Amino acid sequence: MSSRLYVKGRLVAEEFDAAEAGARLRAEPGAVLWLDLVDPGPDELRALAAEFELHPLAVEDALTDRERPKLDRYHNHLFLNLYAVAFDDEVRKTEISAFITPRALITVRKPPDEVALHLDRWDADERLASGGVDFLVYGLLDVVVDGQYASAQRIDESMDGIEDRMIGEGAAPRDVRRRGFALRRTLAGLRRAVAPMPDVVREAGRALAADEHHLRPYYRDVEDHARRAVDLIEHSRNRITELLDDDLAEQSNALNDVTRKLAAWAAIIAIPTAITGYFGQNVPYPGYEKWWGFLISTACIVLTGSGLYAYLKRRNWL
Incomplete structure (x- = not known):
């Protein structure tokens, strides 16, 4: 578990217990909170739900695995679900649910927690950090989308070796074809996590940065990165499919x-x-x-x- 308390964009406390979160917010009227929970139990999450008046349906979604990426609106908070991803020979995904209240961002990471969130940018710009929870959500979305785009790039680059071995006389070796099929399956799994993100980011920007003129360009930038990630994944899917089809045609010619x-x-x-x-x-x-x-x-x-x-x-x- 991690926790941070910001006042006017400055970090004033961190690594305190979740049970103290509500009291610290009440003690600092201008403070905003980030609380990060890793695989919390139902009782722990329901206690936070009572403290921050979280909707039962949102709590249920946070306790359920493999929810789709989405942004739901409730009477006093938003519920965000997304996937942080990384790629090194295979895609690793961490599902993250987030409760967004006017003064708190509560993130719930579900097992397996395989992707680290490096949110140092929250401390890099005090002016932007003064945007409060809106800026915290922007930082979370920016890190997640950047990881998704980087993973899509690595997958696309890994196709170069497959393409070099497939382009040649005769059919490709069996291990190359198996690697191509594995990458296509990987791209399908990555697409499920990435494809909804442009709409999710756009809705988050409308809900959170509508009155924050200095944050609007940042949300638009994250949305643009999300669209680029989707476009790159679609390009990679078409590329690997065409390579496999060409190899199949070459096998037919050889036969x-x-x-x-x-x-x-x-x-x-x-x-x-x-x-x-x-x-x-x-x-x-x-x-x-x-x-x-x-x-x-x-x-x-x-x-x-x-x-x-x-x-x-x-x-x-x-």
């Missing part, structure tokens, strides 16, 4: 080549089979029961087979 070669060799083998079959019948032929008859049949086999081979080779069937 056609093999089939054509087998048909050509079957034709070549059929010629001597037909000739020997013919000479094996009870029909007199030049050299029948003569030693030089064997030479004639052999010459026919060699000449016709060689001629057919040359013809098929010239047509690139072999």
Whole structure:
């Protein structure tokens, strides 16, 4: 658990117990609070709900895993749900639920808590921090969206190696194709977390920065980053799908080549089979029961087979 108390944009207290949060806010009329809980129990969250008058439906969503990214409005607070993500060979996601009251931001991180939130920017600009909870929410959204965009970039960059190995003669190795399918599945999972974010950020800006003229550009900037992340994910999905389709077409071409070669060799083998079959019948032929008859049949086999081979080779069937 982490906790911070700000007064006029300055950090005045931190790392105090959640039970003290309400008393500290009442003691400092101009203060704003950030309370970060990691996998709290139902009793702990209901105690905070009673202290800050949180809606039961919002509390239920905060206790439920895999809620979709959204922003819900209640009579005295907002409820925000989103996913912080990171990528290193696979996507790691941390679901974050947030209760946004006029003087407090309460975040609930659900297990597995795999992505760290580096919110140092909250202390970097005292002027912006004076925006109170609106600025705290902006900082949270900015960190989450930046992580989503960075993950999308890393996935797109990791496709370069796959593309290099797929572009070549013949079908790609099996391990490359499996890696491509894994990345496409990863992108599908990442898209579910990122696609709703532009609308979520826009709604948050309307709800929180409507009267904060100095914060509006910052919310718009986060929305722009969220849209860029969505566009990059869509681009990457199309890219990996086209690569896999091209590889499938290359496999089909390779199979056609093999089939054509087998048909050509079957034709070549059929010629001597037909000739020997013919000479094996009870029909007199030049050299029948003569030693030089064997030479004639052999010459026919060699000449016709060689001629057919040359013809098929010239047509690139072999």
